Amino acid sequence: MDKNKGLESALRLLPQDICAEIRALPEKTLEQLNEIRLRSGRNVVLTVGRSFLELGITAETEDIHTAAVRAFRNSLHTSTEQLCSGYVTYDNGCRVGFAGTACAENGSVVNIKHINSVCIRIPREVTGCGSEIFDRYLSERPVSLLICGAPSSGKTTCLRDIARLCGRRYRTALIDERGEIAAVSSGNACCDIGLMTDVFDRYPRKAAVETAVRVMSPQIIICDEIGSEEDIASLSYVVCSGVKLTATCHSGSIDELFRKPNISRLLENEVFDVLVYLENGRMVQTREIYSRQCSKL
Amino acid sequence: MLEIIGMILLTAAGAAVGDEAARSLARCEKELKDLLSLLDEVGILLSSCSLSTEEIFIRIGESEYVYSHCFRCEGDDITDKVSACLRTSGLAMCGELAVYIARFGETDLEGQLARNGLLRHEVSLAYDAAAEKRKKFSNIYRVGGFSAGLVAALLLI
Structure with missing residues (x-):
């Protein structure tokens, strides 16, 4: 765009x-x-x-x-x-x-x-702003990633670019509840969100997540600003279905995530593998909490 | 011979003027009746169909009301465009309708329906008055026009 x-x-x-x-x-x-x-x-x-x-x-x-x-x-x-x-x-x-x-x-x-x-x-499409995160964590295989930061730290802009990069490699479902990420107009996305990205524009998050998992067989689901009570069940469902999740939420630091009532429950349920903290659009802190891997018999 | 033709023409002119005045009354009554139907349709579209302003205007534009052509506008500030068209249309109560349309969609549903109801009431009163006037004066205008034409013809010829 x-x-x-x-x-x-x-x-x-x-x-x-x-x-x-x-x-x-x-x-x-x-x-x-x-x-x-x-x-x-x-x-x-x-x-x-x-x-x-x-x-x-x-x-x-x-x-x-x-x-x-x-x-x-x-x-x-x-x-x-x-x-x-x-x-x-x-x-x-x-x-x-x-x-x-x-x-x-x-x-x-x-x-x-x-x-x-x-x-x-005013929306900004900054091509390449998500490359660092994508190259480090998502280039080889999808992982569940939570991007946090203060308001106006660039989370949505970064998420948009990550959707574009993921959409080139994986089957991606973009849950665009507020219509900000893909900026769909008359059925067409105004932003570049990748070849293989399906956009659920203005869907309520719970319905979008369930529909996406059932009918679009995504490898990765992308959604913005999680943190409500309802998100716990729907996003846990996503991960239990074998789909990876990239999401954003407001937070002053990575440590603060563990104090947020609903996010901490998601973290306890091992929904996310990697936590990333953004400041001024740049990745300043990360924490990797990969789930226990099953070994082959 | 020429005098007779002149008399006929003058009388016919007077009758035509009288007839036009009578038709004008009928036209005003029809326009107000159309406007009542238009406002009824807007009320239904607002309350039952939850349509946006643009969608409502499209529906009205596709209808056969005398005001419909003013609603066939597109683009941004659609209410201003439709309002401007109505204001210059010369139709009955176009000024009041233009004011109503200029602020269409600026309140919640209850407020919008209340504004619609208020205008409809004003139009209804105007329609009743126009119908009364048409019944009372149509024949008077026609006869008066004919008589005026005839008197003018007699005086001049």
Whole structure:
């Protein structure tokens, strides 16, 4: 996927004056633009590379409303569930996150009113960023790999490249629950995710995993941001079916993984063979915990 | 001979004007009736079919309402495009419909159905008034037009 396509999709969400302000930035700045944040009554802030850039233009309530409505393609009446989940995936894999005033019932968010913050994340396809991990752990045979890191450490970008590399060698099933990794549009993946990769776009993870194992006979399943209670059963099922798993999760360190309630259970169940910690898109720490190998009789 | 032709032409012109005014009343009534049906269909598509805004507009565009041609737009900002087309269409209550469409899909389902119901109520009142007006004034306009034409013919000739 061309980085420009992601940026163009993101700019289409914005009101004209903010869009013009961003387009006026130097080309080099636009190439490194990762996020556009609108906050009601405050200046627009961009994430460029690892730093922040504040623009001299204020995002008004109407601007945020415009961005939100466009992100939902003027169909909020069919998107309440997505709105309550706090994000929506727009064209070319742009993820748009929202914050606002929640209407809660029995501890669950049933609606959002007065959206006051919008975060537009521009997808980046960095070919080769997953090569180090792939060459070290996956080039000879599939293994189960967990990639962890802080938010915006490059996990999804790395996972996308690993999917591409795995898809060249193994039968790969990509569980793209949020539509960010393959950026499927009208049935076609906008990103290069490999020749032999089957994409389960916007499937709930549990259903996707079970379907993939049953009907696509994958050698490796790839999914993003695991860590929920439901993941324990479905991902353990994957590994017990003889399929390897590459996944990502949020964590401040590898040691922290063992303290996370659901991830630690996956680790106890020996779901993963290798743990990798990413920082700024680079592998900085690994731990290999291969399962006990059966010896031949 | 020429005077008789002149009289006939003037009378016919008056009758035509009167007839056009009567037809205009009937046209307005038909457009409002179409608009009621359109809003009913939108309500059903919203509540029963869970269609997106684009899908709803495609369905309406494929229907045979007098407003349907305005809904055959594509691309981004589809609500703005349809709204702009409606505003310039000259059809009955096009302004109100344009305002409704401009903000279509900006609320949850309940809100959208409520807005739909509100506009439908306004259109229903306008339709009843238009039907009443047509019944009352159609014949008056036709007879008046004919009479005006005849009087003009007599005065001028």
